[in-house]
Amino acid sequence: MRAAVLTGGGDCPGLNAVIRAVVRTVHNAGGETLGLQEGWRGAVEGTYEVLDPMKTDEILPRGGTILGSSRTNPYKDPELVGKVIETVDKLGIDALIAIGGDDTLGVASRLYEDHKLPTIGCPKTIDNDLSSTDFTFGFDTCLNTVMDAVDRLRTTAESHRRVMVVECMGRHAGWITCFAGIAVAADAILVPEIEADLDEICTRLKRRKSEGKHYGIVMVSEGARIKGEMVTQSGEIDEFGHVQLGGIGKHVANVIEDQTGIETREVTLGHLQRGGSPSAYDRVLGTRLGIHAGRLALSGDFGKMVALRGLQIVAVPLAEAVGQMRTLYPEFMAEAEEFLR
Numbered sequence: 001m002r003a004a005v006l007t008g009g010g011d012c013p014g015l016n017a018v019i020r021a022v023v024r025t026v027h028n029a030g031g032e033t034l035g036l037q038e039g040w041r042g043a044v045e046g047t048y049e050v051l052d053p054m055k056t057d058e059i060l061p062r063g064g065t066i067l068g069s070s071r072t073n074p075y076k077d078p079e080l081v082g083k084v085i086e087t088v089d090k091l092g093i094d095a096l097i098a099i100g101g102d103d104t105l106g107v108a109s110r111l112y113e114d115h116k117l118p119t120i121g122c123p124k125t126i127d128n129d130l131s132s133t134d135f136t137f138g139f140d141t142c143l144n145t146v147m148d149a150v151d152r153l154r155t156t157a158e159s160h161r162r163v164m165v166v167e168c169m170g171r172h173a174g175w176i177t178c179f180a181g182i183a184v185a186a187d188a189i190l191v192p193e194i195e196a197d198l199d200e201i202c203t204r205l206k207r208r209k210s211e212g213k214h215y216g217i218v219m220v221s222e223g224a225r226i227k228g229e230m231v232t233q234s235g236e237i238d239e240f241g242h243v244q245l246g247g248i249g250k251h252v253a254n255v256i257e258d259q260t261g262i263e264t265r266e267v268t269l270g271h272l273q274r275g276g277s278p279s280a281y282d283r284v285l286g287t288r289l290g291i292h293a294g295r296l297a298l299s300g301d302f303g304k305m306v307a308l309r310g311l312q313i314v315a316v317p318l319a320e321a322v323g324q325m326r327t328l329y330p331e332f333m334a335e336a337e338e339f340l341r
């Protein structure tokens with residue numbers, strides 16, 4: 001058995017835990033693992049390194065991915081798909097494990113459906129917005145990073161009697177912003193799933209100031225909607241057709257300061273949310289997913305994605321796991337609303 005593993009899309013704490021577990025599982029069964037470099041670009045160009053347990057044993061606490069990543073989309077050009085097939089044949093790959101989000105796994109699914117390539121998916125996104133799995137690794141680490149950052153911002157907000165608007169990642173789903181907002185006792189939480197009423201938020205902040213709270217914390221997803229629109233940073237489109245978001249935090253901060261008269265500052269956490277060593281939860285979840293992805297490879301059960309359901313790791317069809325965004329469940333915002341009145 002010769003397996004290959006790649007990591008695509010944005011980096012994420014816990015990726016190395018998955019790689020390490022795949023390598024160990026395949027090795028224990030007498031197989032070999034290749035690491036394709038920089039996501040689907042490595043599959044297109046045939047760039048790889050041989051991985052073994054000793055090379056990967058100490059990567060567990062490291063953030064990011066030792067294989068590198070990219071947002072390369074082979075389906076932008078039929079010739080590139082042919083090169084992926086050529087790489088699989090040339091390197092004698094018996095199983096190709098793709099670790100990534102909806103875009104990366106979408107490519108894996110199409111390669112299996114269109115060309116019967118032996119692909120297996122492992123879900124990865126700090127946004128926690130992939131369907132068919134309860135939680136994704138990286139989400140917990142991201143929440144702790146955001147919480148720590150906002151706890152630090154709170155002290156300066158309180159000292160200067162300011163409102164701090166904190167922009168978090170979340171293009172179409174508000175999992176990070178909602179969960180972090182609850183964790184930091186935010187005064188307002190703006191997510192893509194619910195259209196924001198800035199007038200109501202400003203009224204709330206003024207009322208709380210009159211009641212004795214002279215500062216505020218406002219959490220906002222980069223994809224939050226104000227009167228049905230998203231704020232975009234530029235017109236640039238990536239290889240998977242996604243427009244670059246950003247800037248909504250500054251817009252919200254300007255409105256709040258204009259309407260309330262309270263000095264307001266905006267902080268965009270950006271890529272800070274992706275970095276750092278994975279939490280214990282993400283190390284364990286990544287390890288479990290990697291083990292089960294390796295087992296699928298060894299059993300020849302392709303066209304599947306490993307997923308967390310409750311406390312169990314299960315295999316679900318890749319085709320069912322991609323293409324459908326899992327947005328924030330309404331009950332979480334309903335619970336948060338108890339503190340947002």
